[in-house]
Amino acid sequence: xxxxxxxxxxxxxxxxxxxxxxxxxxxxxxxxxxxxxxxxxxxxxxxxxxxxxxxxxxxxxxxxxxxxxxxxxxxxxxxxxxxxxxxxxxxxxxxxxxxxxxxxxxxxxxxxxxxxxxxxxxxxxxxxxxxxxxxxxxxxxxxxxxxxxxxxxxxxxxxxxxxxxxxxxxxxxxxxxxxxxxxxxxxxxxxxxxxxxxxxxxxxxxxxxxxxxxxxxxxxxxx
Amino acid sequence: xxxxxxxxxxxxxxxxxxxxxxxxxxxxxxxxxxxxxxxxxxxxxxxxxxxxxxxxxxxxxxxxxxxxxxxxxxxxxxxxxxxxxxxxxxxxxxxxxxxxxxxxxxxxxxxxxxxxxxxxxxxxxxxxxxxxxxxxxxxxxxxxxxxxxxxxxxxxxxxxxxxxxxxxxxxxxxxxxxxxxxxxxxxxxxxxxxxxxxxxxxxxxxxxxxxxxxxxxxxxxxx
DNA sequence: CTATGATTATGACCACGGTCATAGTACAGC
DNA sequence: GCTGTACTATGACCGTGGTCATAATCATAG
Numbered sequence: 001x002x003x004x005x006x007x008x009x010x011x012x013x014x015x016x017x018x019x020x021x022x023x024x025x026x027x028x029x030x031x032x033x034x035x036x037x038x039x040x041x042x043x044x045x046x047x048x049x050x051x052x053x054x055x056x057x058x059x060x061x062x063x064x065x066x067x068x069x070x071x072x073x074x075x076x077x078x079x080x081x082x083x084x085x086x087x088x089x090x091x092x093x094x095x096x097x098x099x100x101x102x103x104x105x106x107x108x109x110x111x112x113x114x115x116x117x118x119x120x121x122x123x124x125x126x127x128x129x130x131x132x133x134x135x136x137x138x139x140x141x142x143x144x145x146x147x148x149x150x151x152x153x154x155x156x157x158x159x160x161x162x163x164x165x166x167x168x169x170x171x172x173x174x175x176x177x178x179x180x181x182x183x184x185x186x187x188x189x190x191x192x193x194x195x196x197x198x199x200x201x202x203x204x205x206x207x208x209x210x211x212x213x214x215x216x217x218x219x220x221x222x223x
Numbered sequence: 224x225x226x227x228x229x230x231x232x233x234x235x236x237x238x239x240x241x242x243x244x245x246x247x248x249x250x251x252x253x254x255x256x257x258x259x260x261x262x263x264x265x266x267x268x269x270x271x272x273x274x275x276x277x278x279x280x281x282x283x284x285x286x287x288x289x290x291x292x293x294x295x296x297x298x299x300x301x302x303x304x305x306x307x308x309x310x311x312x313x314x315x316x317x318x319x320x321x322x323x324x325x326x327x328x329x330x331x332x333x334x335x336x337x338x339x340x341x342x343x344x345x346x347x348x349x350x351x352x353x354x355x356x357x358x359x360x361x362x363x364x365x366x367x368x369x370x371x372x373x374x375x376x377x378x379x380x381x382x383x384x385x386x387x388x389x390x391x392x393x394x395x396x397x398x399x400x401x402x403x404x405x406x407x408x409x410x411x412x413x414x415x416x417x418x419x420x421x422x423x424x425x426x427x428x429x430x431x432x433x434x435x436x437x438x439x440x441x442x443x444x445x446x
Numbered sequence: 447c448t449a450t451g452a453t454t455a456t457g458a459c460c461a462c463g464g465t466c467a468t469a470g471t472a473c474a475g476c
Numbered sequence: 477g478c479t480g481t482a483c484t485a486t487g488a489c490c491g492t493g494g495t496c497a498t499a500a501t502c503a504t505a506g
Contacts, residue, residue: 008453022341026249029493042454045495052494106337113395114329114337115247128395157392157401158408164391165384172336172351178380185381189412231483252463265484268465275464447506454501462492470485476478 009047011037016059017066021105025056025115025123056112057126063108064130071137081145083194084187086138087159091183094167095176104171109134110164135160146194155193162186232270234260239282240289244328248279248338248346279335280349286331287353294360304368306417307410309361310382314406317390318399327394332357333387358383369417378416385409 015037019028030052034041048054074089075081098104113127138156143149162182169178238260242251253275257264271277297312298304321327336350361379366372385405392401 024247024249024338026247027338027342030495031493040454042456046453103341105341109395110333110391111337113391114334115250117394118245118326118328119250124395124397128392128397131392131395154404154408157389157404158385161388161392161401161405162381162385163388165387165389166380168333168336168387169351169354169380169384171340172332172347172354174347174351178384181377181380182384185377185412189408253465254463263484265486269483449506450504452501452503455499457497457499459494459496461494464489464491466489467487468485469487470483472481472483474479474481 008037008039008043012039012044012047012055013058013062016055017063017108018105020056020059020063020108020111024111025052030055053120053122056116056120057123060109060112060123060126060130061133064133067109067130067134068137071134071141075137075141081141083142083145083147083155083190084183086141087163087186087190088183090159090163091166091179094163094170095179098170098174098176103174104167106171107164107167110167131160142193148193148195151193155190159186159190231260231262231266235262235267235270235278236281236285239278240286240331241328243279243282243331243334247334248275253278276343276345279339279343280346283332283335283346283349283353284356287356290332290353290357291360294357294364298360298364304364306365306368306370306378306413307406309364310386310409310413311406313382313386314389314402317386317393318402321393321397321399326397327390329394330387330390333390354383365416369419371416371418374416378413382409382413
């Protein structure tokens with residue numbers, strides 16, 4: 001999560017997302033956003049004429065895309081592409097942050113939703129889109145691993161739900177145990193959703209095989 | 224969720240919990256709390272010399288106890304006590320609220336955690352206790368249904384996590400689909416954790432068998 | 447060198463809200 | 477009656493923070 005200084009505007013959106021994670025919408029001030037981004041305060045009204053709501057919305061959208069990108073990166077880095085491994089990688093990011101920083105900031109999308117789902121309609125919509133944007137690559141990844149299409153979306157929702165909830169508990173407890181627990185308990189369910197070609201339960205090798213096969217080859221043998 | 228008017232003090236705590244659900248900590252004003260509770264504003268400093276932090280903390284604690292009580296109530300009302308049925312009842316409460324009100328307010332504990340886990344240490348601790356208070360009856364219920372002790376706590380954590388996350392998504396989307404999805408997808412896992420007294424395979428015996436085997440049963444075939 | 451637009455700077459305004467101060471009322475118990 | 481304690485009432489203070497107004501700077505074309 002390196003601060004890419006592509007310009008003051010992006011830095012401010014990024015900073016807003018960061019600050020959202022730990023105070024919610026009302027907990028972050030515009031001046032603070034500019035300060036952390038090392039951007040001039042006057043640039044706020046210049047780049048974001050829509051005011052705070054616009055900044056928050058862009059931060060939420062950015063977070064959604066970032067999360068989606070992370071999923072793709074995790075997927076590419078997996079040596080053994082199983083659903084549970086992807087989920088573990090997603091959760092790992094959070095346990096790592098907790099272990100290094102000592103504290104755990106929340107998810108910016110969650111913060112925005114919790115704070116202003118009722119007041120700012122645009123923020124609510126934006127959060128929903130960010131969540132959808134996050135779920136999309138997860139669904140595709142599961143699909144590629146052999147989870148049937150109808151099920152992949154549902155499992156992606158389950159993964160995001162469980163992760164968000166576990167983040168919440170981990171924050172409150174300042175302990176990663178909820179995250180590790182969720183990963184462990186959900187693993188068999190996730191991996192169990194991988195469709196074997198037929199009722200030949202070999203082992204977990206079937207998953208890998210199926211995953212690589214599903215991504216490209218057309219041969220749908222049905223033996 | 225009837226407003227029990229046991230006195231102005233409790234009404235204020237209750238109102239604070241309600242208002243927390245939709246604006247977070249910073250989104251609710253003390254004057255507003257008193258107003259909604261039909262309590263005099265001057266009573267705030269009288270009953271809560273600790274200020275807003277105290278009000279929030281008590282509201283969070285109240286919410287935790289309320290949630291725990293709900294679990295017990297759900298459990299008592301279940302005709303067929305299965306883990307998935309309990310979870311469905313827990314989620315049902317939220318889908319009902321969404322369908323009647325049109326909007327869905329969040330969980331007060333989640334709001335408090337998201338908003339002030341970093342700033343107010345006491346609130347963070349309080350939220351952790353509230354979550355523990357909520358999980359306790361769930362763990363016991365699972366245990367009573369036949370889930371082994373070691374596993375019951377973990378599954379309770381999973382249930383709370385998934386529920387909290389699904390609430391978040393449902394709020395953002397203004398749709399109960401995440402809640403129903405989570406309930407549906409988690410059901411086999413939850414029910415599969417019930418340990419039959421013997422290996423009497425009724426239906427999802429395979430799942431049960433697999434789950435219990437994965438956790439270190441003695442039969443290590445070495446052929 | 448202007449001129450024009452984009453950016454940066456800064457001060458002021460104003461509402462909101464938490465808290466404090468200072469009362470005022472109600473109702474014991476004597 | 478009094479006295480004290482619990483509660484209610486209200487106004488004021490003051491920091492915070494979002495927004496606006498108004499310039500100043502700075503680039504880059506003409």
